[in-house]
Amino acid sequence: MSPSKENYLKNIFELQQSFQKVTNKKLAEMMHVSAPSVTEMLVALAQANYITHTPYNHITLTASGLATAEKLVKKHRLWEVFLVNKLHYQINNVHQAADALEHSTDDDLTERLNNYLHHPQKCPHGSIIPGNGQGETDADDWVLSDVAVQQQVQIVRILDNREFLDNFADLGLELNQIITVIQHSPFDDSVLIRTADHHEISVSSKSADFIFVEPVSAAKVK
Incomplete structure (x- = not known):
């Protein structure tokens, strides 16, 4: 999967977990891209069965899309923990570096990084790291x-x-x-x-x- 598609899945996941209605407009605002670019990518993601996209402009991850997004988000948030805790990045500057690292991180490196960091429960922005939440969720916020x-x-x-x-x-x-x-x-x-x-x-x-x-x-x- 291309890094661009991965970024869309992550942003859809982030919005869904934050009680936001996921729309073309919201994604364009979040990702700083044009409306036509969002529409084109959503068509590709729907064809690959990662999302459903209703005529009422509501976007939802499928089971396959959710599983893929959770893996991507876990890598991203683990790198954010590493960069903030070990390399002293500020939380408003860490996203871009973590984004670059996650795209080249395989499952073995993810597991090693997770073990090294002692399975952190939350990222530096306070979000639960998928698989590390110990039963806790963001749904109570x-x-x-x-x-x-x-x-x-x-x-x-x-x-x-x-x-x-x-x-x-x-x-x-x-x-x-x-x-x-x-x-x-x-x-x-x-x-x-x-x-x-x-x-x-x-x-x-x-x-x-x-x-x-x-x-x-x-x-x-x-």
């Missing part, structure tokens, strides 16, 4: 844009998208940070949050859809 006002939550996962990750860093936010939702703007759907050190930050609607949180327990607050 909430999208920040859906969190109620005055709800205190912890940022546990962010979408692996370079443009968003740069924005996330510019906002001064971090994984595992505890925040409180202060307001949902009726004008542009942005979310106003307050950090534990009382800084207020406005998060755009698009970015809020890429940030995943969990409710803060009493134990965490203490």
Whole structure:
């Protein structure tokens, strides 16, 4: 399979796991490619039985597509762990290097890398590494844009998208940070949050859809 097809499968997987409706438009935005390029690739992936693509512009991985995507995502996230933990890459700069490495990584190297890293459960962006999750899934996470006002939550996962990750860093936010939702703007759907050190930050609607949180327990607050 070509690296281009692999990248499409990974992005479809990422969007599906992040509760996003997968559409041509969403893929074009995520991958910074033209709409005609997306359409052409989706036709090829559907013909190879990796995806189903309905007339209503909804894209879903088939069983074969999901199995292939999980293997690709596992390689990618393992390399991200290695690059961040061992070579000290920043999380907003690691994607491209991991992407290049994964395409030349066979199953034997994947297993050796996984063993070397002691089977990490999550990648540096907080996503479960397929096969290493120990029963845990990303399905319990909430999208920040859906969190109620005055709800205190912890940022546990962010979408692996370079443009968003740069924005996330510019906002001064971090994984595992505890925040409180202060307001949902009726004008542009942005979310106003307050950090534990009382800084207020406005998060755009698009970015809020890429940030995943969990409710803060009493134990965490203490």
